[in-house]
Amino acid sequence: MTGEFMPHHMMPFPLNTSDILKNAALRYPEVEVVSALPDGSRHRYTYLDAYRRSAKVANALTRQGVQPGERIATLAVNHYRHFELYYGISGMGAVVHTLNARLFAEQLQYIINHAEDTLIFVDPELLPLLEAIAGQMPTVRQIVVLCDAQELPDSDVFELTDYESLIDQEPADFEWPRLESSAPCGLCYTSGTTGNPKGVMYEQGSTVLHAMMSGGSQYLGFDEWSVAMPIVPMYHVVAWGVPFSAPLFGAKLVLPGCALTGENIQSLIEDEKVTQAFAVPTIWLTLHNYLQSSQKQIPSLKMVGVGGAASPKALVKTYAEHYGVYWMGIWGMTETSPLATAAIQTPQMETMAPEDRYELQASAGRPMFGVEIEIFDGKDRPLPHDGVTRGNLRVRGPWILASYFKGEGADKFVDGWFETGDVAVINPQGYLRVVDRSKDVIKSGGEWISSVELENAALHYEAVNEACVIGAAHEKWDERPIMLITLREGADYDENQLREVLLSKVAKWWLPDAVIVVDELPHTGTGKLRKVDVRDQYRNYLIEA
Structure with a gap:
């Protein structure tokens, strides 16, 4: 009753x-x-x-x-x-x-x-x-x-x-x-x-x-x-x-x-016949560099799951065409236990042109069962899933954080959603693409520039090993992008050629005001770029130049 x-x-x-x-x-x-x-x-x-x-x-x-x-x-x-x-x-x-x-x-x-x-x-x-x-x-x-x-x-x-x-x-x-x-x-x-x-x-x-x-x-x-x-x-x-x-x-x-050197990772993959492996993009860049110099192979490896930072499309293509490995972009965070979305291999992908398939693989994929994602504007209104409109990413589900330990960070929870701090787009098929962390987006003259998209564009120039883009203070535009890069060993580098590559991938007004070649870039313990350190060092670079 x-x-x-x-x-x-x-x-x-x-x-x-x-x-x-x-x-x-x-x-x-x-x-x-x-x-x-x-x-x-x-x-x-x-x-x-x-x-x-x-x-x-x-x-x-x-x-x-x-x-x-x-x-x-x-x-x-x-x-x-x-x-x-x-x-x-x-x-x-x-x-x-x-x-x-x-x-x-x-x-x-x-x-x-x-x-x-x-x-x-x-x-x-x-x-x-x-x-x-x-x-x-x-x-x-x-x-x-x-x-x-x-x-x-x-x-x-x-x-x-x-x-x-x-x-x-x-x-x-x-x-x-x-x-x-x-x-x-x-x-x-x-x-x-x-x-x-x-x-x-x-x-x-x-x-x-x-x-x-x-x-x-x-x-x-x-x-x-x-x-x-x-x-x-x-x-x-x-x-x-x-x-x-x-x-x-x-x-x-x-x-x-x-x-976690390229040599040790390759040896483990070959000796233990690893089929699936999981790491941030810098690890797969390290392995690729070692494979190129050593001419060794990773024959058993079928799939790499890649998260923690945006997947560079150039590396997705490299792993597909050089090694026959499926690169699966994934997304999650500490607060999501952590896995939430994945660009799993599907029959539909087999019918796509390679470049279109690589684009999907480089995305964060679609939510697995139990996870819901949505993007919102600054007034908490949901935005269209058109693959273009950018919004603040929120997530909910049975293994998503409901409150931080000891009740901290209450401002991260909005109407049953967890506010991730990511800026993202979702396409009509439900694929998520994280375009930046909200704190890493560059606001230039009132318009937004994605540091992640600029970094990924730079990797299409073969001389570039790694790229980091930050917003530097600018007297007229408030912020302008500057790019720090490391180079592949023995590579021929020409900044004009790099800028031509960038121009083929992004709008002209996105081009960095300065490109700085450095020996190395700072990383966290999990391989992510430590942009906070780079910002601290280069925040006033354009003003002081």
Whole structure:
């Protein structure tokens, strides 16, 4: 009857992260997890091995008195011990807080204290980052180094425990609790480029849903024939969720450690027969440069998922025509768990002219099931999906942030949508193209110039290795674009030729007022250009010239 309590017609059975690895141990017990180690060797074991060691982690934390919801930090790169911590910590009810290894000491200190971390698991090579802030982390009661007893480093400021001794005597099985879907399981902080970083708390249910959808055919396309390599760090938005989605679908998992050179990436792809790999564009540029100089190949690789920055169409074409690799542009952010849209390969693409297909691949693609996107004008009015009109991108869905940790950043949530800070267009077929971050768009004489489109245009000139465009102060036009470039080794460079290429891709009034050749450009720990650093250095370049 209306108004009366209605019983469940299906079992109230929330899915947890522990279910993913437990299922992998049952269904795919012999599938490998391979890790590249700092000494150049590789560690390999199976999902069954990983499950048993994750159970040991959960037992050790329980013995340590860790409580549900307690934040346990990791400061580590992509390897098997970090993988075990993902499951051991979140499965027993605590929260995996992945610390970014590329942060400054002051940023690490702020994040650790804001999260109120109690234990930190750290790679030996990264221990000095914590030693620099020793005595300034009042909630941290133990530092565990991810090594065995023989490898445990000396420390003048910490009493250290080695990981292997911590878990060695623990049982290899654990009575995993059945946690509510809303129970927290992971914590990742935003980059904090405009103020202090904010925490994004992932939940058990949202994480499993994200793994189920992102690993399926609408996105990463994993199955038991897949060999997946997340090059994006496990400390950055849980490596785009691949450590959860790969085992769920039975894909072999290759973890590349920290030596992300072209040589090491090529070797892993060739030796382990990697079929799908995931990284920001600069990684794929690095690999391409190495392949060109070494004449080596990547025969097994079928697809690269590319996010974190706009996909340069020139690189999309290069990977298709040189290596036979499908470049899949993707979009997401810390606040979206992170994957939200993807330019997956479709039958319709096979009938398109190559240049049109590359254009779609370089886009951010279409939302997968469960995610909705929309663009709005400055008065909160939705804008047409005509592929031309630009607006502020908003997103919503079951694994999209509803509020930041400790209630910060309330201004980012508008009428049930999350305000991403991106400026984007959506075409009639639903393909998203992010044209810039709102803070990176250049406003010249009241008109907008996309720094991303100018950067991508520059890459069509073969001498340019990488480009960064910022707005510099201008007495008449308020801002004008200037372009910083790095050059390919041994390339013949002529600025007039570069400008001709740019003019074939963008409007004449978009052309940069200055082109500056530099030896290198600054990057974040995940390979994105650090435009804030470039702006700080070159903001008044045109006025002072």
